[in-house]
Amino acid sequence: MNKSFVFLAISLVLTIGEACTQTPTQQTLIFEKSISNLRNQRYCEVLIGKRDWLKLEVRVFNTQGLNLCPEAQWSSLTKESIVKDYDASIAILNGPRYWMMDEIQAAGNTVNDVKETFGGIEMNLRATVKLSLLKQLMGSKNYTANEVARTTNFVYRAGSTVYELTSPAGDVYVMQSYSQIVNPSLNIKDLPVLSEQLKLPAGWTYRSRMLDQDLSLVANGVAYVLQDNLSNSYQRR
Structure with missing residues (x-):
């Protein structure tokens, strides 16, 4: 299984909510739950x-709001044991990761009480990968956007630094989490000069910038993620 598929896991969670009105072509979303102070918080x-x-059907379980993914327990997990215990076709371990937004708000099926425990680590169901993504399972490509079914608002506060990829077509993808899957020593201090480690396809660019106003990335049922x-993950603006 190609590890690049793990980006499909884009996790969400949360505590108390507020309303958010989208563009006129979208229905009004009421975000039922939210959690703040997420920036640089570890999860798996x-x-x-x-x-x-x-x-x-791929279900994505996440530690957010339950624990910080204890390293000793996480490192002892194996895909084989999960496949056996849950009678699954595949299992993917996606982490550790660290959030880059300041707040997540969620609504709809993204808010639920479905929990499972993996090797002693409790996780909540946060997203379901669409069946149309089956073709990606045997070799998903980096820098290729895919759909993830969830209803969320990722909020980046004014004064925060965001890290963005821009495609040759002009689509902008904002980093939602950085990963220690490929580079175990990667940390938030490396992100301003991350382009030195990236293998950007022709026409792609990477940049960092400080926000002068809040930025909200709303996914009304579908998020486009690469x-x-x-293995750092980004959502399309």
Whole structure:
């Protein structure tokens, strides 16, 4: 299984909510739950996929709001044990990761009480990968956007620094989490000069900038997400 598929796990969670009005072409979303002070907070995910003939549903479980993914327990987890324990077709360990937004707000099916425990680490169900992504399972590519089913608002506060990839077509993707999957020593201090480690395709650019006003990335049922070659994840603006 290509590790680049792990970007499909884009996690969410949360405590108390507020309303957010979108563009006129979208319905008004009421975000039921939210959690703040997320920036640079550690989390991990487990993805469980069950195949039914040519169909595959991947459920994304996340530690956010429950624990900080204890390293000793996380490092002892294996994909093989999860596949066996949950009668799954595939299992993917996605982490550790660190959030880059300041707040997450969630609504709809993203808010639920479905929990599982993996190797003693409690996690909540946060997203489901769409079945149309089956073609990605056997070799998803970096710098290629995919759809993740969730209803969320990622909030980046004024004064925060954001890190962005821009495609040749002009689409801008904002980093939602950095990863220690490929480079275990990567940390937030490395992000301003991350381009030195990235293998950007022709026409792609990477930059950092400080926000002069809040930035909200709203996903009304679907988020478009990609990963770079270090497994850092980004959502399209």
